[in-house]
Amino acid sequence: MNDNNPESPAWRLCGAVLVAASLLFPSGLVRATETLTLLNWEEYLSEAVIERWQAETGVALQQIYFDSGDKRDEILAKPEHRIDLVVAGRISSDRFGSRSLLELISDAELPKLRNVSQRWRDSCGAYSVPYLWGTLGIVYRADRIAEAPQSWAALLQPTKRDEPHIIMMEDHEDILAAPLIYQQRSINTSDNDELRAAFELLQAQSSAVLTYEYAITSLKSQRHLDQADMALAYSGDQQVLNEVEGIEGEPWRYVVPKEGTLLWVDCLSIPANTPNKALAYRFLNFISDPEIAALNAAELGVATPNAAARALLPDAIRQDPSIYPPDEVLERSQVFETRPMEATQTRRRIISALINAHDAR
Structure with missing residues (x-):
């Protein structure tokens, strides 16, 4: 955990582990006749919230995990997918929404969304609702690295x-944000020279890289547990990493480098072809309830866009700068904007080339 938050939230369930489920392996927490399937990051929905949902509705919640936005988008692009809800950012939700693959959100179905300000609503667009937000930074092991990284150069x-x-x-998207910010470029650039310079920086770094697999996925599977001491990560990831089997104490900590960061907003969308549209709206309304949103944010250690929920959080969370960064950090933050598909394809080719070269060694 962050140095400024040495204690876990009072209502955090000690040792709670998110139930991993797939389409073939139902949750089992309740005997339900209906099931809602959520495409989500791993460890990104509180176990206590899942139990509350299932107890209140009698509807089972299954989760399918992805560990990158690209993999999520691959699943959503398949017409045969069986997803009822998905966690995505504005760019992906707009892209899939414009192709009529996501539901145009109806505010009339979501009375509890009034607790979310228009600023956050605008961050998610017409095809999704705000879920959680945070920053991109560096997680590091304080028991192995004497001084906290101050710059993206450390990574x-x-x-x-x-x-x-x-x-x-x-x-x-996110792997390129780090070198672009370090080189004082826009994270939304489509300039080939700027993208090439970012690629070259990542290429030079690659000999120090263990894997390009998301840190939570890699370390939870016990891969690289004894070697990894630093990672590109999202705010809140340090909390999950400190719960990995084999980790003693809370050695993983999170920092935002001095050059600035990416401010991300995760949103929830409903695929247009789901047969469970009414249930999906019911879940969106449930997760927008201030008490539920506060419980979820507290357990995950991630910021909520729900103003009424934030007021319910313990002081230790509301005052933790790794969760709610100070104004000077927000002022140095950039956000992703929609760009031409050709520019996105260029970025994908860059990362594919980087990873293929690394794996070939």
């Missing part, structure tokens, strides 16, 4: 250049 230009000890990620 991108490590002193131990030939010793694999860093975990990155394969998401073509």
Whole structure:
């Protein structure tokens, strides 16, 4: 955990582990005649919230996990998918919504959405509703690294250049955000020279990279547990990493580098072809209830866009700068904007080339 938040939230369920489910393996928490399927990041919905939902509705909640936005989009693009709800950002939700693959959100179905300000609603667009938000930064093991990283250089230009000890990620958007911010470029650039410079920085770093698998996925599977001491990560990830089997204490901590960060907003969308549309709306209304949103945010250690929910959070969470960053950090933050598909394809080719070269060694 962050140095400023040494204690876990009072209502956090000690040792709670998110139930991993797939279409073939139902949750089993309740005997339900109906099931709602959520496409989600791993460890990104509180177990206590799942239990409340199932107890109140009698509807089972199954989850399918992805560990990059690209993999999520691949699933959504398949017409035979059986997804009722999906966690996605504005760019993906707009892209799929414009192709009539996502439901145009009806505010009339969501009375509890009034607790979310228009600023956050605008961040998710017409095809989704705000879920959680945060920053992109560096997680590091304080028991192995004496001083907290201050700059993106610690991750991108490590002193131990030939010793694999860093975990990155394969998401073509977020992995490029780090070098672009470090080089004082826009994270939305379509300039080939700027993208090439970012690629070259990542290429030079690659000998120090253990894997481009998302840190939570990699370490929970016990891969690289003894070698990894730094990773590209999202705010809140340190809390999950500190719960990984084999980790003692809370060595993983999170920092936002001085050059700035990516401010991300995760949203919830309803695929247009779901036969469970009414249930999906019911879940969106449920997760927008201030008490439920506060419980979820507290257990995950991630910021909620729900103003009424934030007021219910313990002081330790509301005052934790790794969760709710100070104004000076927000002022140095960038957000992703919609760009031409050709620019997106260029980014995907860059990351594919980077990972293929790394894996070939």
